[in-house]
Amino acid sequence: xxxxxxxxxxxxxxxxxxxxxxxxxxxxxxxxxxxxxxxxxxxxxxxxxxxxxxxxxxxxxxxxxxxxxxxxxxxxxxxxxxxxxxxxxxxxxxxxxxxxxxxxxxxxxxxxxxxxxxxxxxxxxxxxxxxxxxxxxxxxxxxxxxxxxxxxxxxxxxxxxxxxxxxxxxxxxxxxxxxxxxxxxxxxxxxxxxxxxxxxxxxxxxxxxxxxxxxxxxxxxxxxxxxxxxxxxxxxxxxxxxxxxxxxxxxxxxxxxxxxxxxxxxxxxxxxx
Amino acid sequence: xxxxxxxxxxxxxxxxxxxxxxxxxxxxxxxxxxxxxxxxxxxxxxxxxxxxxxxxxxxxxxxxxxxxxxxxxxxxxxxxxxxxxxxxxxxxxxxxxxxxxxxxxxxxxxxxxxxxxxxxxxxxxxxxxxxxxxxxxxxxxxxxxxxxxxxxxxxxxxxxxxxxxxxxxxxxxxxxxxxxxxxxxxxxxxxxxxxxxxxxxxxxxxxxxxxxxxxx
Ligand SMILES: [Zn+2]
Numbered sequence: 001x002x003x004x005x006x007x008x009x010x011x012x013x014x015x016x017x018x019x020x021x022x023x024x025x026x027x028x029x030x031x032x033x034x035x036x037x038x039x040x041x042x043x044x045x046x047x048x049x050x051x052x053x054x055x056x057x058x059x060x061x062x063x064x065x066x067x068x069x070x071x072x073x074x075x076x077x078x079x080x081x082x083x084x085x086x087x088x089x090x091x092x093x094x095x096x097x098x099x100x101x102x103x104x105x106x107x108x109x110x111x112x113x114x115x116x117x118x119x120x121x122x123x124x125x126x127x128x129x130x131x132x133x134x135x136x137x138x139x140x141x142x143x144x145x146x147x148x149x150x151x152x153x154x155x156x157x158x159x160x161x162x163x164x165x166x167x168x169x170x171x172x173x174x175x176x177x178x179x180x181x182x183x184x185x186x187x188x189x190x191x192x193x194x195x196x197x198x199x200x201x202x203x204x205x206x207x208x209x210x211x212x213x214x215x216x217x218x219x220x221x222x223x224x225x226x227x228x229x230x231x232x233x234x235x236x237x238x239x240x241x242x243x244x245x246x247x248x249x250x251x252x253x254x255x256x257x258x259x260x261x262x263x264x265x266x267x268x269x270x271x272x273x
Numbered sequence: 274x275x276x277x278x279x280x281x282x283x284x285x286x287x288x289x290x291x292x293x294x295x296x297x298x299x300x301x302x303x304x305x306x307x308x309x310x311x312x313x314x315x316x317x318x319x320x321x322x323x324x325x326x327x328x329x330x331x332x333x334x335x336x337x338x339x340x341x342x343x344x345x346x347x348x349x350x351x352x353x354x355x356x357x358x359x360x361x362x363x364x365x366x367x368x369x370x371x372x373x374x375x376x377x378x379x380x381x382x383x384x385x386x387x388x389x390x391x392x393x394x395x396x397x398x399x400x401x402x403x404x405x406x407x408x409x410x411x412x413x414x415x416x417x418x419x420x421x422x423x424x425x426x427x428x429x430x431x432x433x434x435x436x437x438x439x440x441x442x443x444x445x446x447x448x449x450x451x452x453x454x455x456x457x458x459x460x461x462x463x464x465x466x467x468x469x470x471x472x473x474x475x476x477x478x479x480x481x482x483x484x485x486x487x488x489x
Contacts, residue, residue, distance in 0.1 A: 006468075011475040018470050021391060022438055092417075099338070099380030099421040102437050104389045108378070109435025119402075119416075121385030138348060138378060140339025145361050160361075175333045177359070179421050189431050194347040198433075226343055263389045 024259060025106035031257040033113035037129040041207040044072060048243040055222050057235025060162035062170060062219040063242055064089060067272070070128065070211040070245035071218070073183055073238060078204025080236045081225040082183040083141045083159045085166065086116075086124055087176070089215040094118045095178040098137040104260045108189075110135050113257045115264060116181065116210070122271060123264040124216060126254035128245070129209035134186035139195060141180055142223050150226070151233045159221040166219035183208050185225040197227040211245050211254070213268055278447055280369045283488045284310065291484040297477040298466035300404035302411065304329055305454045308487030310368065313425055313462070314449040317478035319442040321427035321465040323381045323401045325409075325420065326356060326364050329457035332414055334360045338377040338421040348431055350375035350423055356452065359420075364458055369451035372444045376429040379439065380421045381405060382467045391469045404463035412459060424465075425450055427472045441471045453487075 024030075050069065055061045057080055065071060065086075073082050088094035097119040102108045104117060111133040116125040141159025142150075163177045184206060188198040212218075222238050224230065248255045248265070255265050277286045286292070290309075295301045305311045313322055328334035340357040342348055350356075351373065356365040380386075383402035387395040405419045426444040431437045466477050 006476045014468050014475045015471065017391070018475075026436060026438060093415065095417075097380065097421075099378060100383075100386045100389075103379045103429075103439075104386055106438055107435045108431055108437050117386075117389070119383070119385070119419075121383070121387075121389045138339065139343045140337070143340075143361050146343070173333070174359070175335075176417055179337075179339050188433050188435065189348055191433065192347070193349045193431070195342070260389050263392065266393070267385070267388060 022106070030259070031253070033111065033257060034253070035112070036133045037112055037131040039131050040205055041072070041074060041131065044241055044243050050242045050244065052239065052241045055220060055238050055240060057237055058157040058223050060166050060219065060221045061240065062166045062217060065212045065216045065218050065242060067212050067214050068245060068247045070209050070243055072207055072209045072241040072243070074207040074241070075184060075204055076239045077236050079230070080222055080238050081185045081228065082238055083163070083180045083221040083223070084183060085163055085178055085180050085219040087172070087217045088118065089217050092172055092176060092217065094120045095176070096124055096181065098179045098181055102137055105258060108137055110137060113253050115254050115261045117264060121264060122267045123213040123261065125210040126213060126248065127208065128211045128254060129207065132184055132206040132208065134184065136182040136185035136187035136225065139182065139187055139226060141182065141221060142226050146226050147233070154233050156233045157223055159223045162221035162223065163219060170217055182225055187227060195227060197229055211248070214271070276447065278371065278449065280451060281488070284485045289483045289485050293482040295462060295464045295480050295482065297479050298399055298464060300408040300461070300463050301482065302408045302459060302461040303482070305458050305460050305484060307454050307457050310451050310453050310485045311460060312449050312451045312483040314447065314481040314483065315372070315426045315444045316446060316481050318444050318446040318448065319474035320444070320478050320480055321442065321467070321472040322425040322480055323463040323465050324423045324425055325405065325461045327459040327461070328358065328364070329459050332412065332418065332459070334358045334362070335418065335420055336364065336422065338423070341377060348378055350377050363455045365452040365454050367450060367452050369449065372426055372448040372450070374428050374443055375450070376424040376427040377421070378431060378437065379424060379427065379429045381463060382465060387469060395469055398468065399466040401463035401465050401467070405461060408461050424472070439470045439472050442474065
């Protein structure tokens with residue numbers, strides 16, 4: 001096999017450039033993130049509200065969400081996980097991509113000030129508020145099989161089937177269901193790489209506000225997370241409010257917190273020019 | 274390039290039914306039948322091998338990184354890992370692994386994500402996603418069929434606080450994984466061209482794929 005090696009100088013230059021990006025990424029440059037949003041959630045201006053949906057526990061819902069609008073996902077009476085999927089409304093082959101979201105921001109721990117990327121290097125959502133800081137972008141949702149093992153003999157609904165219903169009713173199909181983000185799911189890894197349900201359990205009143213940075217179709221499922229410690233299937237309703245938000249200003253937190261987010265917004269601007 | 278390392282008397286270089294060399298930066302795809310074993314070999318060491326699997330008779334069933342991680346309760350791919358599909362079925366099982374560290378949380382590199390990660394000056398560099406697009410399009414699939422993949426030999430530690438970074442690969446020349454197929458699968462590989470991070474030691478190299486029939 002032929003293999004022409006790069007020069008040691010070229011390799012050293014590329015390594016140095018990577019290490020510079022890595023240092024900034026891991027040290028929260030240029031901005032430190034603000035920490036969790038305060039509780040209780042401040043009221044949304046009634047005049048800005050477009051729609052409010054109370055999604056029963058274990059169910060699904062989807063909505064169109066335009067650039068400059070936002071959604072608040074509110075735990076209401078608490079202890080529910082909300083699975084989220086999203087597609088670019090103009091071209092549904094562009095969709096939420098959690099592996100890129102984690103990789104480019106150097107963390108799986110999403111919270112206020114972070115952004116959520118599509119597979120095309122563009123920002124789909126800005127996390128403009130988040131009181132929880134405990135979300136899971138790795139494990140995916142429940143399935144018929146995982147629920148059958150966890151709640152034997154009980155009649156349950158699961159996230160996989162919910163998202164099939166969301167996708168198919170939007171004119172998409174099973175192939176179009178992307179990896180999902182679980183909001184309000186405090187999943188973390190041990191040093192050895194195994195998953196645990198750690199730290200704060202999401203609580204009554206926790207909320208996340210996601211601002212849309214492109215026009216999207218957004219799907220939700222409100223089934224218990226596979227690691228939810230409650231042995232009983234009793235998902236609670238979730239309140240999802242779609243409202244008018246301002247477009248991000250030049251000094252917007254989510255747009256400027258990291259060099260990666262800033263470059264993602266530059267890619268959005270090219271699409272939206 | 275290193276010598277072949279034998280894991281079973283039943284599998285030698287001489288009795289492999291297929292042997293493929295994948296050039297540095299290039300894609301490859303091929304069918305692995307139920308019961309066959311596929312070896313993916315990092316011939317020169319420190320080379321990420323981005324890999325996807327599709328059910329051979331129904332491509333809508335395909336590899337799912339989230340289902341694979343959830344089913345094993347852990348983030349890294351290793352020996353005995355069951356490679357799960359989006360429909361909850363076992364596609365392959367990893368039966369041998371001389372490296373010990375493989376990723377499925379960080380996805381494939383793309384021209385688009387490179388602009389975000391490393392700046393717009395890195396946009397026009399060949400990337401895994403382009404390899405995947407070219408290769409799956411041969412089988413009638415498109416961009417929407419490209420899902421988060423396995424990165425064999427890529428070292429992406431995730432800390433308990435969530436911190437995630439790509440660090441130097443630990444694979445030595447000749448390191449390998451072997452997987453036995455539990456259904457007929459189409460295997461799609463991108464031999465990663467990335468030179469902006471350490472996943473390929475900043476110097477992508479060729480790899481080898483071998484396939485053997487079942488032992489019985
Ligand atoms: Zn790559």
